[in-house]
Amino acid sequence: MQQVLNQGKTLAAPVNQPHIGQRLWGAVKRGGIGWIVPISIVILWQILVEVGVIPERLLPRPTQIVAAAWKLTESGDLATHIGISTQRAVIGLAIGGGLGFLLGLINGVFTLSEKLLDSTFQMIRTIPNLALVPLVILWFGIGEPARIFLISVGVFFPVYLNTFHGVRSVDPHLIEMGRVYGLGRLAMFREVILPGALPSILVGLRFALGIMWLTLIVSETIAARTGIGHMTSQAREFMQTDIMVFSIVLYALLGKLADVIARGLERGLLGWNPNYRSR
């Protein structure tokens, strides 16, 4: 298809290499139609700032943001900030998500522990984790543990709820079949319950990733000396709008990256499920 198109062009203009515009268009077509709108918005934004419709003081032009990004990358500050932010996010996710996963499994399998714990979790779940900020500062001060605690609390509930729900919604017919085929408790869990709950668990993980970034931004804006959130609030102090907007773009990119990883996990782990295959 691509080849046929290119051949047609070479007939019109005797140049072997396709024109840069053609190549861009090819990339757009391959990358999907989804890029058309964001690219148009960026172009429109650049034009509106150039002609003065948007005051530069409030919103810098895209090219300035790219320049600011380049400067931050060159100085090495960007790598430091991203590194520390990612570290916080991953530790918080590991603690909160890990606990949510374990307790979701335990409460899903054992009715006794569900009766004991689930209603408590359901009560605590309704409290937004960011409402705990004043209390957390009192308990942990404004250091690293406070931020990791907030992220852990935030990601715990989506992982817990979806793991629990996933375990409970495994097809009872399959469990009965497992009994008939002599699966012991451990084999039943490994072969039937865990794989059956996995789609739901991964949905929980994706929710958790969203909450993870949100909590990270807020907690880094409060009294941090490193991290992307700190970079943003510092830029605000000095009215460096280009860095402020760049930080926001950075959050969007990191959020997208996390989503891509989650989707990759879904494709890898749920390859058997026609709903998840190569989308």
Add this chain to the structure above:
Amino acid sequence: MTTALEPQTGTAVSIQAVTKSFGVKPVLRRLSLTLEPGTFTAVVGKSGSGKSTLLRLIAGLDQPTSGAVVVDGQPQTDHNPQTRVMFQDARLLPWKRVLYNVGLGLNGDWKPEAERVLASVGLADRAGEYPGVLSGGEKQRVALARALIHQPRLLLLDEPLGALDALTRIEMQLLIERLWQSRRFTALLITHDVEEAVVLADRVVLIEDGQIALDVTVDLPRPRSRGDAHLAALKAQILNRVMGLA
């Protein structure tokens, strides 16, 4: 586990005055039935007659309210490892490839045997597929292979062909008959298809209101032709009784 080369004998099943109630409603009422080792018995009946409940009791998936189910001389209290069940839905694990579904619950070097059993149901080339891409008939063949790899002495078939199209169903009936003849397990087939019952079974039992209403021996040579006059007469006789016409 015994190997396929050893002569297999089916288990004897004795159902002794079994009553099973759900709430106040009795589904089976003092029902007694004996299955001789290695025979093929079909149980027919309308929906709600209690035929599936009977199978679940024999499988050890439920316990009778009163009476006893004795399999191989042992009262049934839990699931018997020599009994395997084929359900109406194939109940394959969708996250396991076909070969691993067949080998479910087995330890050691089960793969060559699984491949052999898959070949005996005509699915040797689908071992690497996920169940999601198989047709209904293929799924039931995998379920049959999964049951047979355990060398069961009692195979319970809970309307396993009910959801298949007519041609696939005939194909599966022939396959089940062939495997039963070569392996000599005791087979109990629950079905609402009277023709299927008379084609496959040595004996057809009709359950009505939780009791045995009819018990006929099918003494016709195998393989049975569906167009056979004796078979048609027998089918008509049972059908009339089911519909309350005779």
